Amino acid sequence: xADIVGLKNRGKTKADADERRSAAEEYTGVKLExxxxxxxxxxxxxxxxxNMIGTVQIPLGYAGPVRIEGEYAKGEFLIPLATTEGAxxxxxxxxxxxxxxxxxxxxxxFADAMTRAPVFRVEGIEHSKxxxxxxxxxxxxxxxxxxxxxxxxxxxxxEFFPDGRSLYMRLSFDTADxxxxxxxxxxxxxxxxxxEKETGAVMISVSGNMCSDKKPAAINMISGRGKTxxxxxxxxxxxxxxxxxxxxxxxxxxxxxKNLVGSSIxxxxxxxxxxxxxxxxxxxATGQDPAQVVxxxxxxxxxxxxxxxxxxxxxxxTVEVGTVGGGTALPCQKExxxxxxxxxxxxxxxxxxxxxxxxxxxxxxxxxxxxxxxLGQAHKTLGR
Numbered sequence: 001x002a003d004i005v006g007l008k009n010r011g012k013t014k015a016d017a018d019e020r021r022s023a024a025e026e027y028t029g030v031k032l033e034x035x036x037x038x039x040x041x042x043x044x045x046x047x048x049x050x051n052m053i054g055t056v057q058i059p060l061g062y063a064g065p066v067r068i069e070g071e072y073a074k075g076e077f078l079i080p081l082a083t084t085e086g087a088x089x090x091x092x093x094x095x096x097x098x099x100x101x102x103x104x105x106x107x108x109x110f111a112d113a114m115t116r117a118p119v120f121r122v123e124g125i126e127h128s129k130x131x132x133x134x135x136x137x138x139x140x141x142x143x144x145x146x147x148x149x150x151x152x153x154x155x156x157x158x159e160f161f162p163d164g165r166s167l168y169m170r171l172s173f174d175t176a177d178x179x180x181x182x183x184x185x186x187x188x189x190x191x192x193x194x195x196e197k198e199t200g201a202v203m204i205s206v207s208g209n210m211c212s213d214k215k216p217a218a219i220n221m222i223s224g225r226g227k228t229x230x231x232x233x234x235x236x237x238x239x240x241x242x243x244x245x246x247x248x249x250x251x252x253x254x255x256x257x258k259n260l261v262g263s264s265i266x267x268x269x270x271x272x273x274x275x276x277x278x279x280x281x282x283x284x285a286t287g288q289d290p291a292q293v294v295x296x297x298x299x300x301x302x303x304x305x306x307x308x309x310x311x312x313x314x315x316x317x318t319v320e321v322g323t324v325g326g327g328t329a330l331p332c333q334k335e336x337x338x339x340x341x342x343x344x345x346x347x348x349x350x351x352x353x354x355x356x357x358x359x360x361x362x363x364x365x366x367x368x369x370x371x372x373x374x375l376g377q378a379h380k381t382l383g384r
Contacts, residue, residue, distance in 0.1 A: 012046040021053035040331045048327055058082040060285055060336070061089040066096035067104030068357045070231075072350035079358050080336040081281035088277055088362075091369070095361030098243045098368075102235045105360055107353040111228040113156055113172035114180035114320070116188040119208025120167045120201040128162040131199045135169070138198070145190045152176045153183045155191075161210060167201060168210045170219075177348040179226070179289060179322030181213065214291045216269040221298050226320035227349065231356035232313040235364070240310050244368035248310040254371040255303040273370070275299035275314065278362040282355055283321070286342070287333030292320040296355075301363045312367075314360045321355060323347040 018036075025032055035054035042052050061083075065076040079096075081089050099105055122128045135142060135158070146155045157172035171191065173184045185206055192203040207213065212220055240248050255273075263271040279296030283289070295318025304311040323342050327333050337343035342351040 012043045012052070014042050017042045017052045017054065020051060024053055045330060048330065058084060058284060060332075062339075063089050063092040063358070063361070064096045065100075066357055066361060067100050068107060068353060069104050070107035070350075070353040070357070071109060073107060073353040073357065077340045077354055077357075079282065079354065080285040080339050081278075081358075082285040082336075083277075083281040085277065085281075088281060091365040092278060092358060092362045094243075095363070095365035095368075098235060098239060098364060099233045099361055101239050101243065102233060105231050105233050105357040107229060107231040107356050109227050109229050109349045109352055111224045112174065112226070112349065113224070114175045114184045115170055115172050115211045115213075115225050116181075116184040116206065117161075117168055117170040117208050117210035117212070118188055118192050118206050119204050119210075120169070120192070120195070121204050122162075122165055122167050122201050124165055125162065127199075127201070128167045131167055131195065131201045132160050132162070134199050135195060141194060142191055145194050146173075146187045149187045149190050150183050152178065153180065153187060155187070166204075166208075168208045169195075170210050175322075177323045177345045178325040179292075179320055179348075181289070181320075182325075214294050216294055216298060218269060220295065220318045221269055222317075224317045225295060226292075226318055227316075227352040229316045229319050229352045229356040230313065231316075231353065231360040232311065233360060233364070234306065235310040235312065237308040237310070240368075244365075244372065245374070246368050246372040248305050248308060250371040251310055251312075251367050252303045252305050254367050255301060258367075258370065259301050270298035270300060272297075272299040272301040272314070272359075273363050273366040275301070275316070275359045275363065278359045279355065282358055285333070285336045286321075286340075286351070287327030287330055287337070288321050289326060292318075294318075295320050296359070299359060299363075301367075303367065312360065312364055314356055314363055316352075316356050316359065319352045319355050321348060321351050323351055 021032055021036060038055040061081055063079045063081055065078045067076050143155055153173045153175045156174050159170040161168035171188050175183050189206045195201055196203055237248050259271045276293050276297040280293045298318055300315045302313045324345055334343055340354055
């Protein structure tokens with residue numbers, strides 16, 4: 001039998017991938033014919049995966065176009081979405097059509113900072129205060145350590161959370177157009193080594209979970225992580241009736257009883273119909289970290305009756321996206337980013353507004369389908 005373990009860390013070339021795949025086929029007894037079909041040199045993914053043997057393909061479709069009038073996203077965009085859930089793309093497209101007929105989406109970015117929160121072991125409360133005082137008195141040294149690790153990022157905020165013999169330090173970084181998790185981690189570790197040297201505090205982990213990364217957390221809902229984005233639209237009552245086959249009051253009541261009250265009773269972080277669906281499909285298509293869909297799930301959707309018209313809004317406190325680094329340079333993902341004009345530097349905030357606008361369209365369509373009693377039929381027709 002092939003030496004599976006011995007092959008793991010050998011090379012990044014196509015020949016290396018072929019050799020590992022052959023070993024995996026021998027080990028499992030399964031011929032990996034479809035997995036072996038891919039259209040790029042494995043070396044392009046050398047920083048994205050280890051032990052590559054092929055690719056798993058996900059159907060890619062598009063929704064829209066959608067008209068957006070944001071601070072950074074302006075114009076009409078055809079949105080690439082990768083998913084295996086039938087009815088999702090059709091539903092988002094319906095929402096976008098209704099929004100376009102109503103004048104489009106309005107969006108804005110209200111905050112932008114990637115966080116990392118190391119935890120130190122200290123001797124007790126008195127030592128904790130001394131550590132905090134030293135850091136605050138020596139921010140020039142802290143900033144210098146950060147600048148040694150990155151030419152793109154900078155420290156923009158710091159919060160302390162002392163707890164007995166533990167001291168948590170939540171650091172917030174401007175990471176330019178990278179999602180920035182690696183950048184924040186490397187810079188935070190450098191800061192921690194300085195603090196250890198000067199104060200005697202001991203870094204236990206560069207992440208003490210108050211960041212909070214890839215976990216639903218109230219601190220992220222309140223303070224934000226990545227980009228905090230809000231998107232809104234106003235749908236005239238006649239369009240609600242004609243295109244969504246329901247009424248403004250029915251959608252408002254559905255959102256209130258389902259998203260707001262139901263989520264409160266369940267204790268969810270976030271109050272939305274299915275924001276994670278849109279986030280996951282767009283993130284996978286454009287090379288984002290799929291685990292950051294957790295942040296998208298903390299969306300709050302609000303609906304109001306404004307003189308008979310429907311006002312709908314999504315607040316997304318944790319949109320963790322980048323247009324450089326990570327999976328954004330892979331060929332398919334890069335093309336998807338190019339479809340929406342978001343490939344390369346200077347585009348991350350634009351991408352975040354497109355994410356929020358896509359979520360808004362999906363929320364509108366799903367809430368309307370539930371208000372009209374059509375959700376089950378839509379999935380029966382398109383998703384089975």
